[in-house]
Amino acid sequence: MATMRVQLAVIAAVAASLVSAEARAQFATPFELRNITPTIKDAEPGIVPKPEAESAINPAYLHQLVFYRSNEEPGTIIIHTPERFLYLVQANNRAMRYGIGVGRDGFQWNGLLRISRKQEWPDWTPPPEMIERQPYLPRWMAGGPGNPLGARALYLGTTVYRIHGTNAPETIGHAVSSGCFRLVNEEVIDLYDRVAVGTKVIVQQ
Numbered sequence: 001m002a003t004m005r006v007q008l009a010v011i012a013a014v015a016a017s018l019v020s021a022e023a024r025a026q027f028a029t030p031f032e033l034r035n036i037t038p039t040i041k042d043a044e045p046g047i048v049p050k051p052e053a054e055s056a057i058n059p060a061y062l063h064q065l066v067f068y069r070s071n072e073e074p075g076t077i078i079i080h081t082p083e084r085f086l087y088l089v090q091a092n093n094r095a096m097r098y099g100i101g102v103g104r105d106g107f108q109w110n111g112l113l114r115i116s117r118k119q120e121w122p123d124w125t126p127p128p129e130m131i132e133r134q135p136y137l138p139r140w141m142a143g144g145p146g147n148p149l150g151a152r153a154l155y156l157g158t159t160v161y162r163i164h165g166t167n168a169p170e171t172i173g174h175a176v177s178s179g180c181f182r183l184v185n186e187e188v189i190d191l192y193d194r195v196a197v198g199t200k201v202i203v204q205q
Helices: 003-016 022-028 053-054 128-132 184-192
Strands: 065-069 076-082 083-090 094-099 109-121 152-157 162-164 176-178 200-204
Touching: 083 184, 094 184, 152 184, 162 184
Parallel strands: 076 200
Antiparallel strands: 065 094, 076 083, 083 094, 109 152, 109 200, 152 162
16 A cells, blocks of 8 residues: 555656646746846836837847757747847748847746737736836836837737837847847837747747
8 A cells, every 4th residue: 555655646746747838837936047137227118219229229139040959840939038039940950030138037937838819019908916016107008109018919828928029129138027028129020920829939048
């Protein structure tokens, strides 16, 4: 009987270890990385970026085809948080690479999700936990150039996280968000047109 209990305990432990990364990403609280990441002041909601702001972005953060080895299927999105890059896997060891802004310290996470919804010029409703941290934020904001979600949004599973545009192009390459991933508006429009609902998204630290 004791042997059977041990065997059952082992089976239970193995089963627990097989819980999908998607479930962990959706229900885990983002945790702080040990390394210190750079940051920059974020733009306030409603601020419309100047036309020259996007053109001033570092060319390394503009989308470009790069050599990239991966076992993932073409069409998969892989986000490398420390590198500040998002990769859209292509065939023949290639990927389309985009520069991104990532979560600040305490709001970085990893996991596997899928795009559950796509939206052009999305409205923004800050979640309650964000309002608690920043009570001055609007409770709702219509889509538009001054909206922090920018021109497009790709919603990740049932979480509060998104891949989206921005009204603060100067923050690309920095750790400044509450866990979402932001691209310059022209860049997120390009990515939006390349992916579909159901696309796998892997977030790596």
